[in-house]
Amino acid sequence: MDWCRLHHGVSTDPKWRLIAKRAGVRVGDVLSVWTYMLDYASQATPRGTLAGWEDDVCAIALDYEPEEIAAVREAMQGRTLDGDILTGWEKRQPKLFGHWRKDPARLPPEEWLQVRRAILIRDDYTCQYCGARSDKMECDHVVPVSRGGSNDPENLVAACYDCNRSKGSKLVSEWLAEVEA
Ligand SMILES: [Zn+2]
Structure with missing residues (x-):
């Protein structure tokens, strides 16, 4: 535990x-x-x-x-x-x-919050997967960190809670295949 x-x-x-x-x-x-x-x-x-x-x-x-x-x-x-x-x-x-300590590819919390804020503003708090808009948007790594994805803005998008949980650590192609199956 x-x-x-x-x-x-x-x-x-x-x-x-x-x-x-x-x-x-x-x-x-x-x-x-x-x-x-x-x-x-x-x-x-x-x-x-x-x-x-x-x-x-x-x-x-x-x-x-x-x-x-x-x-x-x-x-x-x-x-x-x-x-x-x-x-x-x-x-x-x-x-x-610490979870992120196990994973050095992740940004430290302070830095991540700044990056996340910038991405949510860029994407206008709109989920880039389903189009939902809310002030509770999350920030998703399109290519997951665990799969070698970076913290570059090109790899980050605003995502709603449901899409982010559903996508998890899958690639978009894998996720879509699963959703459509
Ligand atoms: Zn969504």
């Missing part, structure tokens, strides 16, 4: 109190959301980020209102979150277990 780790003293770190105050919630609420975030980020691509995060999903899991989750997330900005990136992730997590 994969795992992520917490450093000693994290539960009593005074910054949670500050965040709780900013968000208008209790310290325990912040810790709940933070634990959920760590678990999420540990499994996200790129790892250590909130890529694809939805307040609603977290709210349902923890029995909060989405607005409460949003308030905590906002209050974390500049403290434990830097945009979509969990602050200090690289320092805290065991490197051997």
Whole structure:
């Protein structure tokens, strides 16, 4: 089983109190959301980020209102979150277990988020496979990294969640053959 780790003293770190105050919630609420975030980020691509995060999903899991989750997330900005990136992730997590560490062809999280943003803007948040348009677009490697695809903009397109999951690490030709079969 994969795992992520917490450093000693994290539960009593005074910054949670500050965040709780900013968000208008209790310290325990912040810790709940933070634990959920760590678990999420540990499994996200790129790892250590909130890529694809939805307040609603977290709210349902923890029995909060989405607005409460949003308030905590906002209050974390500049403290434990830097945009979509969990602050200090690289320092805290065991490197051997990081998915992208296993795969040196992948860009580090900060760089990937910048590239992804540029691609989504270029493609106008429109899935290049099915034409769907949404502000929740993902960025797909046309030729997957695992198949030797690069991080060049020519190999990157905006893709919706469904197309990206369905395509997975297949080449477009393989994927189409599968979908049409
Ligand atoms: Zn699509």
